[in-house]
Amino acid sequence: MKLDYLDQLESEAIHIMREVAGQFERPALLFSGGKDSITLVHLARKAFRPGKFPFPLVHIDTGHNFQEALDFRDWLAESLGEKLIVRYVEDTIREKKLKEPTGRNASRNALQTFTLLDTIEEFEFDACIGGARRDEEKARAKERVFSVRDEFGSWDPKRQRPELWDTYNGKIHKGENVRVFPISNWTELDVWNYIKRENISLPPIYFAHDRECLLRDGKLLATAGGVIQREEADELVTRRVRFRTVGDISCTAAVESNADTLEAVIAEIQATRISERGETRIDDQVSEAAMEDRKKGGYF
C-alpha cells in the first residue's frame, strides 16, 4: 500500500490547510489568479467540502491584471459560493500618496506589499495562505511552511523557527501573522500534472492564443490594457503565445507556444531548459537577492 507522489503532495497540502483552519482565528487565502492559487482553491475544496472554506479568498489587485484572470477569479468565487475580498493597489497609492515607479520595466509589484499589509491589518488576518513553491526561486527554497512574519510582514531568514515532521507551530503574538505555503514542496511540473489529473479549469491565457506583444530584450510583453508603455526599441508583433505564470501584466512575459491543450503544455514544460521565473518574470532580474529583499519587506 503506497501513495503515488502526487497523492502524497496533495495529502500534505490538505493537511497544512486544515492546520491553518485548526490553529488560527482569522485566516485568509491569498488568491493571485494564477495557476498556483487556483490549485490551492482546489485543494481547499478537498480539505473542507462539504463544508465552506474557513477563510475568504483575498485578491490584492494591482490594477494591472489580465481581464481574463479577473473574470476567472470572479467566476471561481461565484461558482464555489465562497467569499472574495478584493483590495486595490490603486487605492493605497491614492490614500498613502505613494510614488509609482516609472521608467523601464516599472511595476506595481513592490507597492502591492503596502496594500497587502493594510488588508491584513484591516481584517486582522492572523494567517495568510499563499501558493509559493520552493522550486521557484532560491530564497523561497529556504522558507518554512509556516513562515512567521512580524508586524511589518517582514521575513527574517536568520531567525526561522525550527519546523519538525508535520507538526506546525502557529503560535504568534498579536500583530504578527503567519504566511503558510501548502504547496511548498511541489514543482511547476507537479502543479501542471495535478491540474491535468484533477481536471482543474484555468484562465484561457495559459493556453496558446494569438496576442499582440512588444518584443523587448527578447521577451514578449503584453500590450493588453495599455499597462506597458511602448519604447522606441520595442517591436510591435503578433505572436502565438501562452503564459507560463499569470501575474501583473507589467512583470509577466508571455512565451511563444502552440500548446493549446494541457498535454501539450506539460510536454513543453518537461522539455524546457529555462525556469518559470527565468522565462517569464521581468522583476527578478534586477538584483541577485531581489526576492529575499522583497520578503524582508513584507512581500508574499
Add this chain to the structure above:
Amino acid sequence: MDLLRFITCGSVDDGKSTLIGRLLYDSKSILADQLEAVERASKNKNDGEIDLALLTDGLRSEREQGITIDVAYRYFQTPVRKFIIVDAPGHIQYTRNMVTGASNCQLAIVLVDARNGVVEQTRRHSLIASMLGIPHLVVAVNKMDLVDYSEDVFSNICIQYAELAKKLDAKQVTFIPMSALNGDNVVDPSQNMSWYDGPTLLNYLETVELDHDVNLTDARFPVQYVIRPQTPDLHDYGGYAGKITSGIFRKGDAVTVLPSGETSTVEAIEFFEEVKDEAFAPMSVILHLADDIDISRGNLIVKSDSQPVVTQNIEAMLCWMDTKELKVGSKYTLQHGTFRARCVVRDIAYQLNVNTYEETEGVESIKLNDIARVVLKTSQPISFDPYTKNRVNGGAILIDETSNVTVGALMLT
C-alpha cells in the same frame, strides 16, 4: 512513482552544498538560466571556477560568508524516482535547522572530509539523524581528490565510522568515496578509484529499498478540524478531518477516541465528497463514526486493536534548540501533532555527550544544541507511540510560552 526525501549533513565545509550542486549538474537537472546565474555569481567570487554550492546557498549572507545557514530544498527527478533534497548547514550554530530538515527524511548522506576523518559535527549529525529515526545512512567520504584517491584513507574512515555506527539505530549504513568537486562517484563512476566497485551515489539513491519505512500496522488519526456545515441541507452532517499518520482504517473498524477512551465504529471514510472502503497513511480524509461522541481537535482516533500509550508522565530524548537553557521546573507548551498541553520538566535523566555518546547524569541545565533524556509531566494526558515504533505519533515539540518559538524536539519513549 516513488518519492525519496533525503538530507545532506556533516561538518562545516565538508562539501554538502557542493555535492548537491554536483548531483543536480551531472544529472542535468539544472535549468540553463539558473546555471547562468550561478556562473555569474561564481565570477564575482572565485577565479572563474563555477561554485556549485551556490545552487542551494541562496541567501545573501550565505553567499557572502560562503556557508549554509538554513536548509534549502531542491527537487529533481530521474526516470526511476522523484527526490526532495534537503541541504543542511554544517555549522554548529545552525544545528536546529539541520534538525528541521532531517525530521522528514528517509535517508541521510553524512559527509566526511577525507583529510579530517570523523569529527565532532559528524558524530553530532549522525546521532541526530539516528535519533530522528532516519533508517538509511550514506557516509560520503568526500574530497578524495585531496588524498590522492587513496583506498587506505577511505578504509580507515570506514572503520572509524563503523565503530561509531554500532551505537546508532540506523538500519543500513553505506560508504561511498567521492569528490563532489570533480564529480567522482556522484552520478558517474570515478575514473580515479578503480579499487571501488560499489554504486555511485545516484545509483544508490535510485535503488535503496523504501517499502518498509511506513508503519501500516498501528492505525492513528489525529483530529485536525471538525467539519459541521450546519446548513439546512447538511443539518446533521458531522465529520472529522485529519490525516492518517499510520496504519489503515476500514469501514466497520472498531475505534477508540483518546484520551477519553470512548469507543465507536467507522461508519464511513469520506474523501472529497466520495465514500471509500478503506484509507491508509498518509492520506488526508474525513472520518465518520457510528456514535455521536464529543470529539475535537487534538483528539486521537485509533483502531481499538492496537492502542498507544496514554499518560501525563512522559520520557523522551530531547534536542534542545534555544539559547535560553532548559532546567528542571521549566514550563513549556507541548505540541504533539494536533494536540497541545502545558508541560513541566520533572527531571533531566542524563545528557548525551555528542562525541562519545556517553551519558552524563546529574546535569543541571540543558544548553543550545545539547541532547538529553528528560522526564516531563503534561497538564492533559497525551496519546502517543514510542518514536522508534512510530515516527509520526512519537514526536513532539516544545514551545516557549513567552516567545512562542519552537525550542525543543522530543522523541518520546
